[in-house]
Amino acid sequence: MPKIPFNRPYMTGKELFYIAEAHFHGKLAGDGPYTKRCHAWLESKSPPGRALLTHSCTAALEMAAMLLDIRPGDEVIMPSYTFVSTANAFVLRGAVPVFVDIRPDTLNIDETQIEQAITARTRAIVPVHYAGVACEMDTILDIARRRRLAVVEDAAQGLMASYKGRPLGALGELGTFSFHETKNIISGEGGALLVNDERLLERAEVLREKGTDRSRFFRGQVDKYTWQDVGSSYLPGELIAAFLWAQMEEADSITARRMSLWNAYHEAFAVLEAEGLLRRPIIPADCRHNAHMYYVLLPSLAQRTALIERLAALDVHSVFHYVPLHTSPFGREHSRAVGTLRNTNELSERLVRLPLWVGLAEHQGEVIERIVRTVRGLSHG
Numbered sequence: 341m342p343k344i345p346f347n348r349p350y351m352t353g354k355e356l357f358y359i360a361e362a363h364f365h366g367k368l369a370g371d372g373p374y375t376k377r378c379h380a381w382l383e384s385k386s387p388p389g390r391a392l393l394t395h396s397c398t399a400a401l402e403m404a405a406m407l408l409d410i411r412p413g414d415e416v417i418m419p420s421y422t423f424v425s426t427a428n429a430f431v432l433r434g435a436v437p438v439f440v441d442i443r444p445d446t447l448n449i450d451e452t453q454i455e456q457a458i459t460a461r462t463r464a465i466v467p468v469h470y471a472g473v474a475c476e477m478d479t480i481l482d483i484a485r486r487r488r489l490a491v492v493e494d495a496a497q498g499l500m501a502s503y504k505g506r507p508l509g510a511l512g513e514l515g516t517f518s519f520h521e522t523k524n525i526i527s528g529e530g531g532a533l534l535v536n537d538e539r540l541l542e543r544a545e546v547l548r549e550k551g552t553d554r555s556r557f558f559r560g561q562v563d564k565y566t567w568q569d570v571g572s573s574y575l576p577g578e579l580i581a582a583f584l585w586a587q588m589e590e591a592d593s594i595t596a597r598r599m600s601l602w603n604a605y606h607e608a609f610a611v612l613e614a615e616g617l618l619r620r621p622i623i624p625a626d627c628r629h630n631a632h633m634y635y636v637l638l639p640s641l642a643q644r645t646a647l648i649e650r651l652a653a654l655d656v657h658s659v660f661h662y663v664p665l666h667t668s669p670f671g672r673e674h675s676r677a678v679g680t681l682r683n684t685n686e687l688s689e690r691l692v693r694l695p696l697w698v699g700l701a702e703h704q705g706e707v708i709e710r711i712v713r714t715v716r717g718l719s720h721g
């Protein structure tokens with residue numbers, strides 16, 4: 341068996357063909373034919389949202405913060421167990437992230453602790469759909485409606501997953517996706533903003549086009565474009581969109597292949613879970629996930645560290661994440677935590693992510709065998 345990396349970006353084979361076509365036609369700036377195809381695809385997968393490609397999920401989150409007019413001193417509720425961009429996009433506008441603990445089953449924000457985090461300064465809730473498994477959105481949307489807060493879904497990992505049959509990213513006012521090479525559908529770096537509140541769409545287009553109404557100009561709705569608002573350059577060029585289009589065309593088969601890897605891990609580890617050696621992911625009945633990630637929870641940090649080291653020695657590369665944001669050097673100074681964040685602190689130390697990429701299938705039997713053997717060995721010191 342060769343060395344098994346944690347991730348190997350999958351390419352369908354058509355990416356360079358579409359890039360060559362964009363090159364041939366000489367349309368290289370953003371919002372050309374490939375971008376339009378990607379928008380239409382995203383909109384078909386995530387109704388009723390309107391899609392705008394961005395350079396990254398980070399960029400889409402920054403746009404969300406701008407669109408909501410987040411100001412210095414505003415508070416935004418989110419989990420501490422997430423990627424830095426969830427918080428940083430709002431910190432960039434002067435907001436204070438307010439961290440709420442996660443649920444032990446899904447590792448998603450604990451919706452029952454959100455209300456006690458709300459103050460007069462709270463503006464938004466940012467649920468993160470960890471591993472493509474939905475947060476308890478009905479409760480979160482209900483709190484937001486009653487307390488007049490916006491909901492921005494960090495659906496970086498949630499493309500093509502759903503909650504009670506509704507697509508992730510399309511449930512809050514705004515949703516954000518990532519096409520980073522570690523996600524399911526990729527363009528190296530890349531992302532999208534999903535605008536689910538129609539009233540925000542026109543301004544989203546302006547913010548994305550350097551604060552101008554160039555999008556309206558291109559549609560022939562105005563005869564020149566001018567400076568309208570704050571903004572930045574958030575739209576990717578056509579070469580990125582051409583690459584991404586090749587991925588979108590095969591998104592269903594990519595998801596199906598990831599799902600079969602996910603299921604193989606899940607079945608193989610049932611016996612280890614029964615023996616109390618690890619805990620497997622829990623998928624609530626209301627959630628259809630997208631096989632973004634397979635992780636296990638070990639009994640302790642020491643066992644997690646030992647597992648990662650011993651698997652590396654057996655050529656299987658596994659990783660952990662996240663260092664909770666409230667414990668990070670920047671987060672300690674610039675955020676507020678609600679309660680002890682006990683689950684966040686504990687579970688983040690016990691989690692291991694296993695290799696999961698299209699193409700792993702031919703080695704997965706052996707990978708599983710090595711993992712099972714190693715996990716059994718951990719309990720004997």
Ligand SMILES: *Cc1c(COP(=O)(O)O)cnc(C)c1O
Nearest residue numbers: 396397398423425496518520531
């Ligand atoms: C990957 C990820 C991001 C950042 O995505 P980029 O496209 O790299 O900016 C943000 N939030 C979560 C939860 C992620 O997993």
